[in-house]
Amino acid sequence: MQRRPHRLLFLCTANICRSPMAAGWATALAKARGLPVEVRSGGTMGLIGRPADPLAVRVMGEVGVDLSAHRSAGVDASVMGWADQVFVMELRHQLFLAEHHPSEAHKGLQLGSLGGAMEVPDPVGGWRWRFRRSRDLLRRCVEGLLPHLDPAGVVVEA
Secondary structure, eight states: OEEEOEEEEEEESSSSSHHHHHHHHHHHHHHHHTOOEEEEEEETTOOOSOBOOHHHHHHHHTTTOOOTTOBOOOOOHHHHHHOSEEEESSHHHHHHHHHHOTTTGGGEEEGGGGTTOSSOOOOTTSOHHHHHHHHHHHHHHHHHHGGGSOTTOEEEOO
16 A cells, blocks of 8 residues: 645635745644645636745745745646645635536535634735734634544555
8 A cells, every 4th residue: 555645725806915825834834744635726816937925925934934935826626636625714715626627626625614714814905914814714723634644654556
């Protein structure tokens, strides 16, 4: 029996605030716990090559997570096929999956549900405190996700 890391995709609208912050948390927290993960993020808008919002970079930097190298990406069939699970920020992102990737929509889960929220509000255009509030909610959500991951990884059929 072979195993590989869990493949986690975080999805928001533009892929410049929430999903990069969630991906940053997932990478950092999984590494600290010794969990095998591969993490990507994307956006439903299809915005390509943009850096993370400066406030997202700043507030994640406050907690030791570096988003400076992040560049936005869209979501296509290859990324959806790669992912084991897709964590969306809002119901409309789940609807996007159902409309644009119906064969993969079953992989979608609202990330907020793992941290005591229905959705993760978009901080874009807001003050630093809104970004900090999103950052802290995303941490709770990712911390709620990690116990559900098998510490040995995903079983791969030979």
